Amino acid sequence: MSQSKSLNIGIVCGEHSGDMLGAGIIGEIKKNSNIKLFGVGGPKLEELGVKSKFDFSELQIMGLIDPLLNIRKLKNLRNDLIKFFIKNDIDIFIGIDSPDFNIGIHKALKKKHKSKNIQIVSPSVWVWRQNRIKSIQAFIDLTVCLFDFEDSYYKKVKHNSIHLGHPFSDISKIDKKEVLNKYNLSDNNKFISILPGSRISEIKFMMPIFLQFINYYSRTKEGRDYVYLIPAADQKVTKYINTFLNSSPKQIIIKEAATQDFLSISEFSITTSGTATLESAVLGCPPIICYKTNFLNYSIISKMMKIKNIGLPNILLNKNYYPELVQRDCKLSNIKSALKRIPKLIAESEKNAELLKNILKGQGFSDTAKKIISLKGYQ
Missing domain, CATH: 3.40.50.2000 (Glycogen Phosphorylase B;)
Known part of the structure; x- marks a missing residue:
């Protein structure tokens, strides 16, 4: 899975749990690929090379009302990231969780750029706002699912997905x-x-x-x-x-x-x-x-x-x-x-x-990383 040109990866993560997931996948990609990272991440992603455009806690706004109260700020952050990703000619965009924020980036990059778009952590379309599946199918090339029932759902609607599994499948009590x-x-x-x-x-x-x-x-x-x-x-x-x-x-x-x-x-x-x-x-x-x-x-x-x-x-x-x-x-x-x-x-x-x-067991970080890289033709 080596290539002469470095692979430019844009990444947006707004949660500590997503930071762990992103680090697991990026860590696997880095083992066999020359990559450059752009965007926003937490401490674990920053250790792997992400120089965050702003503190990832800026995206930790929950519910339906608080995002509306902060809509101008969130739009400005998102627009800045879109311009930043296009300027740096990213090959792959990875959005981790924060679906309402990331879907706007997926949409803009699909229309204005040639990157492959990956969403890690499925939006909870099986819980509420099921109409979001149309945007997922239109703008996201691969959805990385934590749970098997999510992967099965996407297979039924013919959307490209992979069952990563959940990192908690491997944790044990500390002595x-x-x-x-x-x-x-x-x-x-x-x-x-x-x-x-x-x-x-x-x-x-x-x-x-x-x-x-x-x-x-x-x-x-x-x-x-x-x-x-x-x-x-x-x-x-x-x-x-x-x-x-x-x-x-x-x-x-x-x-x-x-x-x-x-x-x-x-x-x-x-x-x-x-x-x-x-x-x-x-x-x-x-x-x-x-x-x-x-x-x-x-x-x-x-x-x-x-x-x-x-x-x-x-x-x-x-x-x-x-x-x-x-x-x-x-x-x-x-x-x-x-x-x-x-x-x-x-x-x-x-x-x-x-x-x-x-x-919680799934295909794991290694297979998921390989599938992400294969979207750009690297093996």
């Missing part, structure tokens, strides 16, 4: 002693992981509810021996979470890039709906899945949803197995009720972790 030593934690304590999200807009809604739980549970007979572990995505997130903690119990620990470590030693987690719920379940740490947003966002999204569950582990298991507390139901009294299910979930956690890992 408890190793984690305790790393963070200077006592073996006499028990642990609960609290994951309010990686975006400021998520944390704003979720952290007050999670703190209500911590303040309540730390004063109970059952909960007084627990330490509450909060993994933060980066410094910016750590700083924001700390603004909520002025009058909170002392047994709260925040560390960056510690999700796998913290989940590995926790009995259960209270987790904002998203990728972290899946990581928690796969590591044998049963999640109580929570989600809350502003009223207008939820009113619109709930009417457009085509599935019953929001938690990835429940969607993949095809049943309402882990507790889900959404919008009005996301409150302290319901978290208390969900705690009654935790002993059973803990007892079955290892069995379900293995089941989920098997569901």
Whole structure:
């Protein structure tokens, strides 16, 4: 898969989870190809050579209303990237997640440039806004799917796709002693992981509810021996979470890039709906899945949803197995009720972790990288 000319790859990533995926694929491409990278990425993609045009957190705007409030800013960022990619004559454009932002780039490059367009992480057309499939078919040359049912969906509508699988299929618990030593934690304590999200807009809604739980549970007979572990995505997130903690119990620990470590030693987690719920379940740490947003966002999204569950582990298991507390139901009294299910979930956690890992297996980074490169005629 070698070539004399360097392969120019444009890339746009706006999430930490997408940064990991992109790094896995780009790392494989770099093994056998001379490439230059242009665009926006997180720390892992930047280590591989992406010199970000702007901080990737600029794209971490969730829901339907917030993007509308920031539409001018997002359009300007997107237009600058399109011009930048065309100026640098990219051969391949890789959009990672952020489908509403990236589809505009896919569309512009398809009309104005000769690049091959790849979308890593399928837009959730199987959940809502199914009309997006027309744009996907028209402007995207290959969709890289994390889940098998997504790949099957695209095969049915005759769109080019590949089932990458999910990186969580290969993760395992970190040794408890190793984690305790790393963070200077006592073996006499028990642990609960609290994951309010990686975006400021998520944390704003979720952290007050999670703190209500911590303040309540730390004063109970059952909960007084627990330490509450909060993994933060980066410094910016750590700083924001700390603004909520002025009058909170002392047994709260925040560390960056510690999700796998913290989940590995926790009995259960209270987790904002998203990728972290899946990581928690796969590591044998049963999640109580929570989600809350502003009223207008939820009113619109709930009417457009085509599935019953929001938690990835429940969607993949095809049943309402882990507790889900959404919008009005996301409150302290319901978290208390969900705690009654935790002993059973803990007892079955290892069995379900293995089941989920098997569901998440796919073709992997190497085969996916080869398919991406083959779109430009390289083997």
